[in-house]
Structures are given as structure tokens and as C-alpha cells.
Amino acid sequence: MNLRGCAAKILAHVISDGQSLTAALDNHLGKIHNPQDRAFVQAACYGVIRHYFTLDHELNQLLGKPLKQKDGDIKALLLIGLYQLQYMRVKPHAAVSETVAATKHKPWAKSLVNAILRNYLRAAETLQTACQSSPEARLNHPDWLIRQVEQCWPDQANAILNANDQAPPMALRVNRLQGSRDDYLATLNQHGIGAQTVNFCDSALILDQPLSVEQLPGFREGRVSVQDVAAQLAAELLDVQPGQSVLDLCAAPGGKTAAILERQPELKSLLAIDVDDKRLQRVTDNLQRLRLKAEILAADASQDWAGDRRFDRILLDAPCSGFGVIRRHPDIKLLRRDSDIATLQTLQAKILDAAWRLLAPGGILLYATCSILKQENEQQIGQFLKNHADAMELPIAAAWGQARPHGRQILTGSWQMDGFYYAKIGKRL
Structure with missing residues (x-):
């Protein structure tokens, strides 16, 4: 299975069909059995959507003219390629070759994907600089949403928009019917999992690093839940x-x-x-x-x-x-x-x-x-x-x-x- 191709199908459902990312991932991730492969696909999909307006601006400059609507999967694949080259720890040659390999179902797209990604590598700095002239690309939000945030919070708008583009921390709610927060924190530490308490919320812990719920001690037994503070x-x-x-x-x-x-x-x-x-x-x-x-x-x-x-x-x-x-x-x-x-x-x-x-x-x-x-x-x-x-x-x-x-x-x-x-x-x- 080509992981970039799988991620492109998921993204096309969101970008072209208007499906939620959660639903699109739920429909496809079950077909991927290797946990590391699932993690890669999920990271690629979240990354492309998170940085969509910046990546889309760069892609439009590279394409010259838009792709046809029926080729939403190829557009998604190109966005994945750009995201890998810009944000992921994937070697450029591997990112290009694996993304090109995902075009087997549409042979005509092979040369296009290869050319676009290689052109990006040559012109990355110029393309990123050009994003500064577009509020949508620079702030990575649609214009109307930028206006809404600026209208409500003129002094904090940039900080809010920037925060929107960051991966959130993973917060836990300790079930105090099964033990105190301090007891659960000690359990985490015994398992080598770092976390911090929240002084204004006596049920909350924030993990130093996100992890899967299967790694949380006592999760299946109800000792803890994942919930933002x-x-x-x-x-x-x-x-x-x-x-x-x-x-x-x-x-x-x-x-x-x-x-x-x-x-x-x-x-x-x-x-x-x-x-x-x-x-x-x-x-x-x-x-x-x-x-x-x-x-x-x-x-x-x-x-x-x-x-x-x-x-x-x-x-x-x-x-x-x-x-x-x-x-x-x-x-x-x-x-x-x-x-x-x-x-x-x-x-x-x-x-x-x-x-x-x-x-x-x-x-x-x-x-x-x-x-x-x-x-x-x-x-x-x-x-x-x-x-x-x-x-x-x-x-x-x-x-x-x-x-x-x-x-x-x-x-x-x-x-x-x-x-x-x-x-x-x-x-x-």
C-alpha cells in the first residue's frame, strides 16, 4: 500500500467533497494495520489540512492553472508532497519518489507531480516569500475568518491565528472516583510518562508528549480520560x-x-x-x-x-x-x-x-x-x-x-x- 496515495484519498474527501477529517480518517485508517504507517498517514493528513492555505497558495503558483475538479486526488497528492518537503522529516528524494509512485492509477500525472515537487525544491524560498503578500497564505486562514477574528479580538488576532496552527497539548481528566490526580501522576511517572498538573483545575494533567490512549495506564479500566482542560x-x-x-x-x-x-x-x-x-x-x-x-x-x-x-x-x-x-x-x-x-x-x-x-x-x-x-x-x-x-x-x-x-x-x-x-x-x- 502506498501511504501517500492513501492519505491523498482521505484528503480528497475533505478538500473536494466537504467531508470532515475525522470521518474520512475513520473510513480509511482501519485498512492500515501497521501502527507506524497509520501514524504517518494521520500526521500527513492533519499536517496538510493544518497548513492548507499556505500550501495551496504555493501549489497554485507552481501549477500555473488549476487542476480539473475530477483530479482532486492529484491535488491532494501534490499538497502531501509539498507538506513533506516543507514540514516533515522526510528526505527530499524519498518524499518526491514516493509521492510520484502514488500516481499509478493516473499515469499522466506522474510527470506533473515529479515536475511540481522538483520545481518547489528549486524555488522554495521564493514561493514562501510570495506567501507574505497574501493574507490567506501568510496567516493560513480563509479571509472571512481572519476578518471575524480581527473584528472580535483586534489586539490578539495574530496570536489566536498562530495558536490555531499549532498542534495542541494532550490533556487528561483523572477519574477521582478511582483515585486522586496525584496518585495517577505517580502512576504515569512510574511508567516513564511525564506530565504536569494544572493549578486551577484539580482533575487535569497535561502530558509532556502526546501518546496513544492504549499507552495510558488504567485507561481501559476508566482511571483517566482525554479531555482538554x-x-x-x-x-x-x-x-x-x-x-x-x-x-x-x-x-x-x-x-x-x-x-x-x-x-x-x-x-x-x-x-x-x-x-x-x-x-x-x-x-x-x-x-x-x-x-x-x-x-x-x-x-x-x-x-x-x-x-x-x-x-x-x-x-x-x-x-x-x-x-x-x-x-x-x-x-x-x-x-x-x-x-x-x-x-x-x-x-x-x-x-x-x-x-x-x-x-x-x-x-x-x-x-x-x-x-x-x-x-x-x-x-x-x-x-x-x-x-x-x-x-x-x-x-x-x-x-x-x-x-x-x-x-x-x-x-x-x-x-x-x-x-x-x-x-x-x-x-x-
Whole structure:
């Protein structure tokens, strides 16, 4: 199997067909049995997507005229070749020859791929300099997204865009029902795995180097989960007490559901809902591994689905642009559209209103997104508070993020966290 050819098929599904990188990888990686080969393909795919706008600009200069739409696999193969030459520790002659070898299904492309990659080696410095004249290529984001970030965060925009292009750290959430964080840290150290604690999150560890979950001691037994530190903050902010009923809206894949149960095992009930049946299976799988139990229901959070049920605590992890997690899901830069933002705002407001009706008087609703856009976050909450006289914002005093007119914002990469937003709202008695 030619690994570059396999990676090109995966990338063509993303670049040409609009499929998510996660789904495309899931559909193909199972056919590769060697772990090192799988790692190479995954690294190549993530790398090309992460640096897509820079690589695409260079490729367009080298091609002169675009390839036909039906040759999306050849374009993907060329991008892989450029990525290897620019970012990977692959010897240039090997990168060129192996990439050329992947054109066997389209013999006409052999000479083209060979010429393009060799021309890049001769003109690399000139091509990279030319990228500076294009904001998309220089900042490696689509123009419309650059404008959105600059509008929301003019002083931090470059830092945010740069953070989006970095590989994220691997953070763990220790299941404190099975032992303390310090105990698990000691276990990691015994296995030669380095990690650091996080002083503002008592469940979190950040690994010195990412590794596969199979290498984490006790992972299968539920001692630990992989979850960004920003997402772990939800369980503490929700302030769940013994005997309370909790609703987790838009819960899949279940990381926050599990974190709530790990922090407070003496609940009256916890109901996790999501609109997607398939994604709910991941919630079930995660809870089973962690030896936790919750009620799970497929339902549309924007609709009236609960009858007369009311909840003491509600976590709404709202559907959003995902612009705070681009470093984990770089395909967001390719797949998301400017027009999506207004649609998402409307959906967020609808779900907020529906969730509010389910909150018992005296209860707390925690609104969360993995976005950095103000219109999805502080502006959304500001409008909600204007529309609901029985709602009062509760302060979030924290050593992380920055206080906003409403809620608290984490910008991508700060405190080693993903971009995230939280607002805490209480319902008057």
C-alpha cells in the first residue's frame, strides 16, 4: 500500500467533497494495520489540512492553472508532497519518489507531480516569500475568518491565528472516583510518562508528549480520560450538589457528562440528550468504560421534549462555529462558511430559550461554547438576559480566561487550553 496515495484519498474527501477529517480518517485508517504507517498517514493528513492555505497558495503558483475538479486526488497528492518537503522529516528524494509512485492509477500525472515537487525544491524560498503578500497564505486562514477574528479580538488576532496552527497539548481528566490526580501522576511517572498538573483545575494533567490512549495506564479500566482542560472546567462551574437533578444538553460525546458524575456521584439523576443517535452511542461507550451511569435520550434540544420535567442544573454545550478548537479540528477552516455564524446564533438562542423553561427556580444554567466569537458568546448571553427578567448572571471568579461584559472567555492557546466560553445564569425564585 502506498501511504501517500492513501492519505491523498482521505484528503480528497475533505478538500473536494466537504467531508470532515475525522470521518474520512475513520473510513480509511482501519485498512492500515501497521501502527507506524497509520501514524504517518494521520500526521500527513492533519499536517496538510493544518497548513492548507499556505500550501495551496504555493501549489497554485507552481501549477500555473488549476487542476480539473475530477483530479482532486492529484491535488491532494501534490499538497502531501509539498507538506513533506516543507514540514516533515522526510528526505527530499524519498518524499518526491514516493509521492510520484502514488500516481499509478493516473499515469499522466506522474510527470506533473515529479515536475511540481522538483520545481518547489528549486524555488522554495521564493514561493514562501510570495506567501507574505497574501493574507490567506501568510496567516493560513480563509479571509472571512481572519476578518471575524480581527473584528472580535483586534489586539490578539495574530496570536489566536498562530495558536490555531499549532498542534495542541494532550490533556487528561483523572477519574477521582478511582483515585486522586496525584496518585495517577505517580502512576504515569512510574511508567516513564511525564506530565504536569494544572493549578486551577484539580482533575487535569497535561502530558509532556502526546501518546496513544492504549499507552495510558488504567485507561481501559476508566482511571483517566482525554479531555482538554477548558472543557474540564464545566463540571466545577456547574456546582452540582448531592440529590440534584441534572440535564446535559448537546451532550455527545459525553466527556462533560462523565466529568459531572465523577465530581458528584450522589445525584438524584443525570439526563444526557443529543439530537444524534450515533453520537449518543459514544456517550454510552464512554460511561461504560468509566463505570458510570446516566439516562441517555435522543432529542432535539431546541424543541419541547421534556413535558413537565424540571432540572436543578443544566449544562448547555451549545452548537457553535468551533473556532476555539481549530488546532484540534483544522478542517473547520475549510468546511465552515461565513454564513454559518448567523444560523448558529439563531439556533443557540432557540436552545437557550428551550433550556430555560426546563430550569427549576433557584437553579443554574451553564452556557458553554468552544468558540471565540463574541456574537456566539457574550453577545448571545447579553441578549438572553435582556429577554428574561427571571434570569441573573452569576459571577465566575477564576484564575483562567478573561472576564467579559457577560461570562468568561478563554482565547485559543492561553493557559494551554482550547478557545472556550462560559456564562453562568441563575433563575430567580
